[in-house]
Amino acid sequence: MRILVTGGCGFIGSALVLHLVNDLGHDVCTLDAMTYAANPVSLAPLADNPRHRLVEADICDRAAVQKAFADFKPQAVMHLAAESHVDRSITDPGAFVRTNVIGTQTMLDGARGYYEALPExxxxxxxxxxxxxxxxxxxxxxxxxxTEESRYDPRSPYSASKAASDHLARAWHETYGLPVLVTNCSNNYGPRHFPEKLIPLMILNALEGKKLPVYGDGLNERDWIHVEDHAKGLVAVLERGRIGETYLLGGRAVRNNLAVVKALCAAFDRLRPQNAPHEQLISFVADRPGHDRRYAIDCTKAEAELGWRPQKTFEQALEETVAWYLANEGWWRPIREGRYKGERLGLNG
Structure with missing residues (x-):
């Protein structure tokens, strides 16, 4: 297949593009605005692969989106491009409305015009x-x-902008007949994760002997899915999902934030024991506004209909993630010390 992927230089997007090209042999066009969270190094393994092309463009740029459709002629679109960090949405909500709402509308419009001109x-x-x-x-x-029937109740500018984009996608299906599928996933973790999110931030702080700051009492719960399990789930939805349906993709690994940080400390004690015990670095800081207490996904529908299920065991895959960051300083060091130096990175995903 020829698949147009938006946000393919981001964390989840790069895992998906690598899976599509290297594992499945698809032709992929990555459309990415190359904002702060994008890292083209994540797709370096595809630099000389004729099955992949990278187009630097903003999904809000209508002409660029239309050109991508016309030039690449995709058979499918996987739309991942989004602003995704809650702390940033609190300080700059306009950027989230622009990318997540206007950008999604632009992609849907581009896909609609392209789709309507296709042969039957x-x-x-x-x-x-x-x-x-x-x-x-x-x-x-x-x-x-x-579950897929849960009521929408977004609490932050980030989640509100994503809720709006979900509604737009479904509306373009119902109103214009665009063959849309929607997925909602739990917190992702794994290699190449931008270090403003909980797990990579704690890994790099522990590596540097810095404090491990945890919001509030640390008991906010999240379901965690490994990014490679998520990528495989997205492909399963694309290939076998029913048009117009929503599928929830989770890891069946609900942990509170404090338990996640303690598990990371235990992994560091095994992999880098010279500074053990790493739990002594844990500190508690004031909670952020509107911090949701619990997210957890029942992914029964995706498992039953698509034959997909998460394969990674959380604690083992978490230790593998720590090992990846220890072995790949060349990926994270420029981010840690370069253009993002001095920014207040987020804490709890």
Missing amino acids: ADKKSFRFLHVSTDEVYGSLPPDAFF
Whole structure:
């Protein structure tokens, strides 16, 4: 297949593009605005691969989007490009509305114009997969889980902008007949994760002997999915999902933030024991505004309909993630000390 992927130089996007090209042999066009969270080094393994092309363009740029469709002639779109960090959305909500709402509308419009001009035979196989987050559903009570029927209740500018983009994607399906699929995922972790999010931030702080700051009491709960499991789930939805349907993709690994940080410390004690015990670096800081207490996904629908299920065991894959950062300083060091120096990085995903 020829697949147009937006946001392919980001964390989840790069894992997806590598899987599509290296593992599945698809032709991929990556459309990315190369904002602060994008890292072209993540796609360096594809530098000489004729199955991949990288186009630097903003998804809000209507002409650039239309050109990407016209030049590449995709058989599917996987739309991941988004502003995604809650702390940043609190300080600069306009950027999130622009990219997540206006950008999604621009992509949907571009896909609609392209789709409507396709021959009937090609229309039958075309898909537009919109990738979103479980944060659109708000905060859960203890022991509860999100399902595809959960009510939307976003609490931050980030989750509100993603909720709006979800509604737009479904509206373009219902109104214009665009063959749309929607996914909502839990927190991702794994290699090549931009170090403003909880896990990579704690890994790099521990590596440098710095404090490991945890919001509030540290008991906010999240379901964690390894980025490679997520990438495989997205492909399963694209290939086998029912048009117009939503699928929740989770890792069946609910942990509170403090437990995650302690697990990271235990991994560091095994892999880099000279500074053990690393738990002595844990500190608690004031909670952020509107910090949702619990997210957890019931991914039964995706498992039953698509034959997909998460394969990674959280603690083992978390230690593998720590090992990756220890072995790949060349990836994270320019980010840590370069153009992002002095920024207040986020804490708890």
